[in-house]
Amino acid sequence: MRLDKYLTSCYIGSRKEVRGWIKEKKIKVNGIVVKDAEYAVDEINDQVSFQDKVLHYQVYHYFLLNKPKGYVSATQDNYQPTILALFQDLPPLLVQTLFPVGRLDIDTEGMLIVTNDGDFAHRLTSPHLHIEKRYLVTYEGMLKSYQGEPIVLKDGTTFLPPQIEPIDNQNLYMTLTEGKFHEVKRIIAYLGGKVTALKRVQIGSVMLPKNLEVGHYLELSVEKIQHFFAI
Secondary structure, three states, X not given: OEHHHHHHHOOOOOHHHHHHHHHOOOEXXXXXXXXXXXXXXXXXXXXXXXXXXXXXXXOOOEEEEEEOOOOEOOOOOOOOOEHHHHHOOOOHHHHOOOEEOOOOXXXXXXXXXXXXXXXXXXXXXXXXXXXXXXEEEEEEOXXXXXOOOOEEOOOOOEEOXXXXXXXXXXXXXXXXXXXXXXXXXXXXXXXXXXXXXXXXXXXXXXXXXXXXXXXXXXEOOHHHHHHHHOO
């Protein structure tokens, strides 16, 4: 890989900026200053540094965000802050490549995956894989008995049977495999209640870490993301 492309892939600057740093002798490959932007870098074995700080080359990034209320699951919005505003400590050029996988409503908290890997996002949201998403639901009202049958709303919308695990008369866990629009809220309404708080706590076999504070995130390894698809 060309040195200038390697540097931009590390999100330290634009193509113009990194070329300038190369000319200014701020880039080293294996401890030696390199002044040629077209120098061939082995991205696996070579050690590249910028101002003596070793760079880490990585094509795709995966973040597990504990989304707070008040943020839109989008890359831009004209009225509300987006979840990308929570990644201000990352290089801005990297943040510009990120997007949320699926969505959580603005008033919903919990587990949201943010990445720049389109293929991974497509797999994780594919309706054919039926990847489970588990929610902690707080509600008000008295829910009617549910025996695990498919749910059909008055407007004809059909939901696959959710898994419901009661906690008490105000809280339950609900596991879905579809992710249709406002699915949890609409199912609870169908059962006679109203959702007052909603938090996603698990996707596939990956759980939201209990020590991950709301509004914070952690980066996932390539090995870790395979657990989303584990049965």
